[in-house]
Amino acid sequence: MKATVWGCRGSLAAPGPQTVAYGGNTSCVQLELGDGTPVVFDAGTGIRLLGLELARLPRRPIHVVLTHLHLDHLEGLGFFVPLWEPDVEIHLWGPPSPVDSLEERIARYLSPPLFPVQLSEVPSKLTLHDLPDEEFALGSARILAEPVSHRGPTVGLRIEEHGRTLTYIPDHEPYLGAGPAGVDPEWLSGFSLAEGATVLMHDSQYFEHEYPSHIGWGHSSVDHAVSFARACEVKRLVLFHHDPMHSDDELRALEGRARALWGPDGQAPELAYEGMKLALDTEVEAHSPA
Amino acid sequence: MPQTVHKSLPLILAREFAANIATPVTVFDEDGRLVFFNEPAEGILGQTHADVGELAPSEWTKLFVVETLDGTPVPLDEMPVGIAHREKHPAHGPFAFTTVDDIRHEIEVTAFPLLGREEELLGVVAVFWERREA
Numbered sequence: 001m002k003a004t005v006w007g008c009r010g011s012l013a014a015p016g017p018q019t020v021a022y023g024g025n026t027s028c029v030q031l032e033l034g035d036g037t038p039v040v041f042d043a044g045t046g047i048r049l050l051g052l053e054l055a056r057l058p059r060r061p062i063h064v065v066l067t068h069l070h071l072d073h074l075e076g077l078g079f080f081v082p083l084w085e086p087d088v089e090i091h092l093w094g095p096p097s098p099v100d101s102l103e104e105r106i107a108r109y110l111s112p113p114l115f116p117v118q119l120s121e122v123p124s125k126l127t128l129h130d131l132p133d134e135e136f137a138l139g140s141a142r143i144l145a146e147p148v149s150h151r152g153p154t155v156g157l158r159i160e161e162h163g164r165t166l167t168y169i170p171d172h173e174p175y176l177g178a179g180p181a182g183v184d185p186e187w188l189s190g191f192s193l194a195e196g197a198t199v200l201m202h203d204s205q206y207f208e209h210e211y212p213s214h215i216g217w218g219h220s221s222v223d224h225a226v227s228f229a230r231a232c233e234v235k236r237l238v239l240f241h242h243d244p245m246h247s248d249d250e251l252r253a254l255e256g257r258a259r260a261l262w263g264p265d266g267q268a269p270e271l272a273y274e275g276m277k278l279a280l281d282t283e284v285e286a287h288s289p290a
Numbered sequence: 291m292p293q294t295v296h297k298s299l300p301l302i303l304a305r306e307f308a309a310n311i312a313t314p315v316t317v318f319d320e321d322g323r324l325v326f327f328n329e330p331a332e333g334i335l336g337q338t339h340a341d342v343g344e345l346a347p348s349e350w351t352k353l354f355v356v357e358t359l360d361g362t363p364v365p366l367d368e369m370p371v372g373i374a375h376r377e378k379h380p381a382h383g384p385f386a387f388t389t390v391d392d393i394r395h396e397i398e399v400t401a402f403p404l405l406g407r408e409e410e411l412l413g414v415v416a417v418f419w420e421r422r423e424a
Contacts, residue, residue: 096407133407147299177306187305191296 001141001161001280002032003199007046008272010170010205010219010241011072018247023274025049026072027170027241029201034161034281037139040064041157041168046274047076055081059088063138065131065145066094067170068154069105077106078115082124089125095145095153096130103128131155149173149189150218158193164280167197167234170241173218180227194232198280201272202228204239207254222254226261226269237262237269238278298412300404301325308415318414322366322375324350325413334397334420336389357386359396370401374414378403384421396421 007013007025015024026044030053033039038054040047043064054062062082066073082088094102103119106128110119131145141161148156148169156169174189185191194200204225206214211221219241220228229237239258242251251271258269296302301319305326308315314331318324324345332338335354345353347366356364364385366372373381380402388394401416 098405098407149299149303176303177310185294186296187302188296189299189302192294195294 001034001159001164001166003166003278003280004030004032004050005046005272005274005276006030006050007042007044007076007274008240008242008276009044009072009244010203012244013045013072013075014244018249021248021273022242022251022271024244025274026075027067028076029168031141031159031166033139033141035140036060037141038062039138039141039159042067042073042170043077043080044072044074045076045079048079051079051081051083055085061089061091063091063093065143065157066092067157067168068095068150068152069109070152070171071109073170074106074109078110078117083122083126084124086123086125089127091127091129093129093131093145095147095155097153101128102130144193146190146193148193149176151216154218156190156193158197162281165197165199166278166280167194167200167202167232168240169193169200169202171218172203172220172228173216173224174220174228175224176216180224180231183231185231188228188231190228191232194228194234197232197234199236199238199278200229200232200234201238201240203241204254204258205241205243207257210243222258223261226258229269230262236267238272238276239269240272242271297325298406300406301413304404304413304415314418316371316416316418318371318375318416320411320413322347322371322414331418334395334418336391336393353390354387357388359384359386361386370399371414371416374401374403374416375411378405378409378411 007028009024009026013024013026025046027042028044028046029041030050031039107119135142135144141159144158145155150171158167169190202225203220204222205219206221208221208223255271262269304317308328312330315328317326327339351366370381382400384398386396397418399418401414403414404412406412
């Protein structure tokens with residue numbers, strides 16, 4: 001299983017000279033499974049470039065799995081080239097809601113006045129699925145989607161193939177209402193998704209001093225991200241969902257803080273960046289951002 | 291896939307909600323186990339959650355013997371918690387119970403179910419408070 005980061009910015013796309021190293025596109029991660037099945041986690045603005053890449057490859061059913069429907073995880077969908085190709089089969093998975101169907105909720109964005117074309121006009125062979133409560137097979141991998149602490153129906157994702165696990169929880173506030181100290185794993189949002197993961201991509205939107213003014217917004221401070229990863233005994237922590245107000249220099253400082261909190265043992269936490277490739281079957285590649 | 295199955299997210303959030311308010315609250319899981327009560331509840335129940343831990347229905351109904359105000363024992367099925375659990379709708383009522391240190395409390399209890407998709411019962415939350423003379 002290989003993963004490529006196409007967007008790791010949180011909340012709002014943030015292009016510009018201050019965000020070149022880690023990128024300004026919002027959440028999108030491509031997974032290449034052992035059997036070649038293309039899987040995409042989230043449809044932030046990063047999915048636009050991924051769509052161009054996939055359009056050049058032989059046609060295969062594409063699975064796009066949405067953790068939730070906040071705009072930074074959905075706004076790229078309308079610019080995903082395969083969506084507009086009649087011969088492409090796309091399966092769009094998303095968290096269930098007790099009120100509206102996934103189609104109804106996505107159509108709120110993919111319809112006027114927010115978007116010029118309606119979801120019903122999409123020419124590709126599009127099928128929408130509520131993410132099931134139980135783990136399910138997707139190509140040669142198995143996926144588990146479970147609700148996590150964030151605003152609105154939101155899931156985290158755990159995907160396993162050949163004994164390697166990638167856990168993706170881009171938006172998560174696991175210690176809402178309680179500090180990390182002494183939280184029983186049984187009472188920790190997201191624990192079963194991340195337990196023992198080979199790689200955990202996790203929300204780390206804020207510095208510690210920024211968190212108090214954002215409690216309840218659904219995101220983690222860097223110390224909470226590190227505490228969560230430690231509690232789950234993950235092997236590698238990739239910090240994700242970078243605040244749009246953080247420049248590259250500020251993100252480097254945030255990474256430094258994460259590494260100080262992590263300590264000397266094991267693999268040091270690292271920031272996700274656009275173009276980051278993770279080969280979970282072998283060694284995780286250790287390139288640095290440009 | 292994961293070895294540890296944690297509580298459902300609504301139960302986790304219910305616990306954190308309870309832990310951060312001054313109203314006495316008890317939280318029950320989908321099987322009716324008493325999985326948490328907050329510090330204000332400890333003040334009335336005469337026990338701490340840390341001491342008693344999670345309790346099965348057969349355990350907590352022995353620890354906290356609930357009666358009507360005139361002293362008639364109330365079976366679990368007729369308590370607001372039992373009704374909310376069984377019938378999946380809110381229930382309310384006045385009750386009395388006596389703590390292990392022999393203090394009688396008269397309380398009002400409101401219990402409501404936590405329902406997930408397709409009416410799946412995820413737990414019950416019960417809020418209670420001491421009755422006051424009118």
